[in-house]
Structures are given as structure tokens and as C-alpha cells.
Amino acid sequence: MTHGRSFKVGQLMTLLVADVLTSRERIGVEHTELARRQRRARRIREVIEHLGPFWVKVGQILATRSDVVSDAVLAQLAGLQDSVHSEPFPVFEPVLRQQLGPRWAATFREIDTEAPLGSASLAQVYRVVLADGRDGVLKVMRPGTRERVYADMAYLRRGARLAGHAVPRIGSVLDVEATLQVIFDCMQPELDFTTEAKHMAQGRRMARDFKGIHIPEVYLATPEVLLQSTARGTALNQTDLSEFSARQRRRIGRDLLTFMYRGYFVERMFHADPHPGNIFVHPEHGATLIDWGMVGRIDRNLGSLGIMALTSLAQNDARGLASAWTEMGRATPFADLLGFQEDMTRLVPLITAAALEDLDFGVALTQVLRCAAQRGIRTSPMVGMLGKSITNIEGSVRLVAPELSALDVFEDALTDVMVELARDVLSREQAARRALELILAANSTFDQLRSTLRDLANRELTMRIGLLPGHGIGSDSNGILTRRVAPVVAGGLAVWGVRRLTGPPRSG
Structure with a gap:
């Protein structure tokens, strides 16, 4: 790592430590201090974007941790995108030759090398026609990506340990090792496309009971090349929904929510980033979820407690929510459990009282996550990712079917979820x-x-x-x-x- 890059990483770690410490003070902040935090948040985003793909992923994971970073940093990281200028196709030809062999070109009848479908720091994506005439999407990793990212991982681990020793309070607020492991786990599929292909295969199995939910089929996968089928329709954030009937829109929205709830609580594997750009919709075909590089996994206990938390929230049960949430993490030595229960007694009615049809589970979980941290309850990093995923899918569904009630869909899905869990228990x-x-x-x-x-x-x-x-x-x-x-x-x-x-x- 060059001296200039080392300086940038050190600067980022210093800024993040300062933000983590000051983020505990959320009430009564003076205007000058608020302006200082906003400048620091912008600087954090700028440094992350400058450092590249791995650090962008770090930023995206931190965007799920409202219990750790300040509101100003959350706002900056929420729109963090890994997008760079496209490179000429000859840059990627050596990767294709090394991964597919010298006769790699025989796999394709046509490759649209002039207009890539997407370009990110880790890979570039092209529209292709296979030799047998099928349309496809080709994803090719940028040369040298793995080596750079693995070096960054090692550097981040060392930097986090130094920060933990320098400021022991951070260790109480944030489980550094667990959070780093979540980041590394999320990066792994993007460093080995065979892992992403396995995620897609599991996603296709999960979607078998849904006529309106589709996952692209993988035609070929190597560590640095992924060839898959195309998604019908257009990305949700680019779709003219006036071409869809109200019935079609509601069906798509309901299928998406039900599919995701099943992933959270039955399969315990879920698409961690179902934002509108990763969902393609078609009036007749339904919805297709793409980009399975980032997924979340939760264990049996965490899944059951998650159901209890959401059910308690939906039923305006503050005490039940406080109990389930505490069980999902652990109380630090300075935890105030009674104070957390009082917080929930005040917060839960406010969330559920306005209008049940407007209930936003993802935003609600983010608020609870923040209260838990302030009361000294350390929450599993995967809960933050779960909340982020729920927020994303609810935002996507509101685009396609704003009149649909997430609460109604949850209550309908809960019956099927409980049947599956009971079947699992009696296996x-x-x-x-x-x-x-x-x-x-x-x-x-x-x-x-x-x-x-x-x-x-x-x-x-x-x-x-x-x-x-x-x-x-x-x-x-x-x-x-x-x-x-x-x-x-x-x-x-x-x-x-x-x-x-x-x-x-x-x-x-």
C-alpha cells in the first residue's frame, strides 16, 4: 500500500472513530457542532469513494448501523454507489482468456463491447448473445481486484484493532470483529463469482413457489467470470408504471414482500440490497431480483427472535419488543434495560399509531437499533443488515404499489412462516x-x-x-x-x- 493511500486510510479511521464517539450525543446538539458533523460526514464519504471498491462496501455496511454512526454519516452513506467510468473491452480480454481458455470467444455469438450494461470498481457487465442464440449477461472482474481487496481487508483489520485499543469505549458500543466479519462475508461473493452463483441457485429454489418472482439462471460461473440469463422488463427505478394495471402492480408488490419475508424467517438467507435498481419488473412476468453478490444469513434463533420483534411491533407490544431485541444481542456492563423498555414504551405507540397501513418495518427497526445502542445493548451486525434489507424492499414496493400495506402482507405471510417453522420443529x-x-x-x-x-x-x-x-x-x-x-x-x-x-x- 502506497504512503498516500495509507494516509487516506488513516484519515478515514480517525474520522470514523470521531463520529462513532460523538454519535452517542444525538440530543441538544448546537448548530456549530451540527455543521461540524455534516462536514465530517461529507469528508468520510469523499475518502471512501477515493479509496475504491472495498471501502465503498465498508461504507454500505456502515449505512446499516444507525446504532454506530451519526445521522449525518448515515445520510451521506445512504447514497453511496460503486460506479466508475467504463474501461475498454481489451482490458478484460486477458481475464476471459485466463478463466475460459484460449477459445473463450467461441462461447459467444455476439458481445456488445461498445455499451457496457454497468461498470463498477470490481467488475464490468456486458450484454451478450450465446453461441446457441440465447441472450445473456456477462460479468467480468477487473484485473488485479482480488489482490487489492485482500490487502485492504488486512489493513482495515489492523486499523480497527488499533482504534479499539486507543479508544476502548468503541469495543462496548460496536462488536468490531463481528462487524468486520460481516463486511468480509459480504465482499466474498464479489471476489468469487462461483459464490454469487450459489446464492442465485438458492434464490431460484426459494422462488419456486412464486409465479411472479424470478432469479436469473446461471449459465457459467468461474471465480472471475459470471454468465447468466437476462432479466425481463426494466429496472424498477426506470419503469413507466402507467403501463401496469393496478392488479399487476399489487401482485408484484405482494410477491416481493412475501418472498423477502420468507427469506428472512424461513430460509434464513436473504437478498441484502433489494433496491429499485436491483429489481426488474414486467407486467406479465412479474419481478426479477438481480445482483446476488450481497446476501444476509441469520441463524435459527435470530430468525425466531426477529419474528417476535416484528410481531410485537405490529401489535403495539413495547415490552415484547424490548425483550426480543435484548435477546437478539447482549447487554454491555453499562446497559440500562429498564431504560430501554421505557424507550420502547414511548416509541412503539408512535410508530404504530399514525396509520397501520403506513407502517415501515425497516425504519422502525433502525429507530429501535439506535435506542438499543444508547442504552448499552450491543446488537448483532446482521440485525442492521436485516433492517437495511427490509427498508430497501419496502421502498421498492412503495414505488410499484404505494397503496399496499406492509403490515397486511406481513400478517398474511406470518401464517405460512409459522407453518414452515412448525414443520421444521417436528422434523x-x-x-x-x-x-x-x-x-x-x-x-x-x-x-x-x-x-x-x-x-x-x-x-x-x-x-x-x-x-x-x-x-x-x-x-x-x-x-x-x-x-x-x-x-x-x-x-x-x-x-x-x-x-x-x-x-x-x-x-x-
């Missing part, structure tokens, strides 16, 4: 897992019983009664009954589920 795999948990819990309980009997025999037994944290039935949900009874009950249900699935044993 043989989950039943076996619950049975195993029962066995482990039983072994632990027997060990504790043996220890208790030994203490009784030696007259050394001490009884603890009350609501002390970590003992008894504490309100922190960490008591012995909470830890032991729940697995036992789950195990019993698992055994019942296994018997239901397998039926009575067959006679000789």
Missing part, C-alpha cells in the same frame, strides 16, 4: 436434536443431584432462595429452573414428536 432432525438435548440435560441434572446428595451426607448443603441474579428464578432468565426445565420440556416434546413421526413400533 426428524429437530426431534433427534431435542432428544439429544434432553439426554445432556438429564446427565447434568443427575450430576447435580449426586453432588447435592454428597453435600447432604457431609452436612455441607447451602440453600439459596430468592431473586438473586443467576440463582433461583431470577428475573434475568438465567435461573436454574430456566436453564434446566426448558431443555427437559423440549426433550419431552421431542420424544413425543419422534413417536408421532415414526409411529408405533412394528410387531415381529
Whole structure:
């Protein structure tokens, strides 16, 4: 890394650390301080754009973290785009030759090299006609991209660690390692198109139950070349929607929301950037989601808690939302859980009272994320990405069907989601897992019983009664009954589920 580039990276880290620290003070900011923050935010965006593709991705991820950066930086990063001037096609020919072999040109009947469909820092995209006559889209990585991005990743990791040591408070506000891992995971598919192709294959499987949702088919994928089918229609942000009937628009909007909800809570893999430029629409064909380079993945527990959070929000249940949200992250040593619950008691009615048909889940999650950070609750970085994805899809749906209620679609989709989750719980795999948990819990309980009997025999037994944290039935949900009874009950249900699935044993 050159000295000038190192200086720019150091400058960016300094600006971001300053913003992270001052972003905690959101109320009562003087006009001069507000102007200073806005200048710093503009400078952050300028430096990110100057540094290139990896840092643009860093900025896009930070744009999902309203709990970390200031409102001024959020506003600047929200419109951050990875777009550069196109390069002549001969720049990319060596990549095609290296990835597809010396006879790469035989794959195509025609390549529109004069007018690329898109040009970004990592790749350039062309419209092509394959040798068999099919239309396609060709995505070619820029030469040397991987080496530059991997070097930037290493530099960012070192810089973040130095910042964490210099300002320990940052470690309490932001899980630096987890956030960096989210950034690196998001970059990986864009550094290896075979990973993006796998995402598209999974997306196509997810879309099988939707007549109006489509994912491009991958014809060929190598680490640096991706060849796929074209998307019918035009990008949503360039579409003349007067050519669509009201019924067609509502169908597209409802399918998009339902597809995304299913991704969030059933498949636990979702398109992380469904903005209008990544959605093509056609009156008869429906919607096609392109650009699966950035996806989010959440585990079973986080998905279930996410359902609880959105359901609590929709039902004006502030206490339920506070509980689910706290479970999705962890409380720092200085957390104010009662204060967070009070915040939700004030915030949730304001979100749901105006008009339920105008409920915006994505914006609401962003507000909750911010309150949680201010009260010392560290939230998983993937929750920020989930909120950003929901915000994007709701914004896209409002373009195509502004009269559609996200709440109504969520309530309709929730029934199918719960059926799928129940089916998952009663599957043989989950039943076996619950049975195993029962066995482990039983072994632990027997060990504790043996220890208790030994203490009784030696007259050394001490009884603890009350609501002390970590003992008894504490309100922190960490008591012995909470830890032991729940697995036992789950195990019993698992055994019942296994018997239901397998039926009575067959006679000789």
C-alpha cells in the first residue's frame, strides 16, 4: 500500500472513530457542532469513494448501523454507489482468456463491447448473445481486484484493532470483529463469482413457489467470470408504471414482500440490497431480483427472535419488543434495560399509531437499533443488515404499489412462516436434536443431584432462595429452573414428536 493511500486510510479511521464517539450525543446538539458533523460526514464519504471498491462496501455496511454512526454519516452513506467510468473491452480480454481458455470467444455469438450494461470498481457487465442464440449477461472482474481487496481487508483489520485499543469505549458500543466479519462475508461473493452463483441457485429454489418472482439462471460461473440469463422488463427505478394495471402492480408488490419475508424467517438467507435498481419488473412476468453478490444469513434463533420483534411491533407490544431485541444481542456492563423498555414504551405507540397501513418495518427497526445502542445493548451486525434489507424492499414496493400495506402482507405471510417453522420443529432432525438435548440435560441434572446428595451426607448443603441474579428464578432468565426445565420440556416434546413421526413400533 502506497504512503498516500495509507494516509487516506488513516484519515478515514480517525474520522470514523470521531463520529462513532460523538454519535452517542444525538440530543441538544448546537448548530456549530451540527455543521461540524455534516462536514465530517461529507469528508468520510469523499475518502471512501477515493479509496475504491472495498471501502465503498465498508461504507454500505456502515449505512446499516444507525446504532454506530451519526445521522449525518448515515445520510451521506445512504447514497453511496460503486460506479466508475467504463474501461475498454481489451482490458478484460486477458481475464476471459485466463478463466475460459484460449477459445473463450467461441462461447459467444455476439458481445456488445461498445455499451457496457454497468461498470463498477470490481467488475464490468456486458450484454451478450450465446453461441446457441440465447441472450445473456456477462460479468467480468477487473484485473488485479482480488489482490487489492485482500490487502485492504488486512489493513482495515489492523486499523480497527488499533482504534479499539486507543479508544476502548468503541469495543462496548460496536462488536468490531463481528462487524468486520460481516463486511468480509459480504465482499466474498464479489471476489468469487462461483459464490454469487450459489446464492442465485438458492434464490431460484426459494422462488419456486412464486409465479411472479424470478432469479436469473446461471449459465457459467468461474471465480472471475459470471454468465447468466437476462432479466425481463426494466429496472424498477426506470419503469413507466402507467403501463401496469393496478392488479399487476399489487401482485408484484405482494410477491416481493412475501418472498423477502420468507427469506428472512424461513430460509434464513436473504437478498441484502433489494433496491429499485436491483429489481426488474414486467407486467406479465412479474419481478426479477438481480445482483446476488450481497446476501444476509441469520441463524435459527435470530430468525425466531426477529419474528417476535416484528410481531410485537405490529401489535403495539413495547415490552415484547424490548425483550426480543435484548435477546437478539447482549447487554454491555453499562446497559440500562429498564431504560430501554421505557424507550420502547414511548416509541412503539408512535410508530404504530399514525396509520397501520403506513407502517415501515425497516425504519422502525433502525429507530429501535439506535435506542438499543444508547442504552448499552450491543446488537448483532446482521440485525442492521436485516433492517437495511427490509427498508430497501419496502421502498421498492412503495414505488410499484404505494397503496399496499406492509403490515397486511406481513400478517398474511406470518401464517405460512409459522407453518414452515412448525414443520421444521417436528422434523426428524429437530426431534433427534431435542432428544439429544434432553439426554445432556438429564446427565447434568443427575450430576447435580449426586453432588447435592454428597453435600447432604457431609452436612455441607447451602440453600439459596430468592431473586438473586443467576440463582433461583431470577428475573434475568438465567435461573436454574430456566436453564434446566426448558431443555427437559423440549426433550419431552421431542420424544413425543419422534413417536408421532415414526409411529408405533412394528410387531415381529
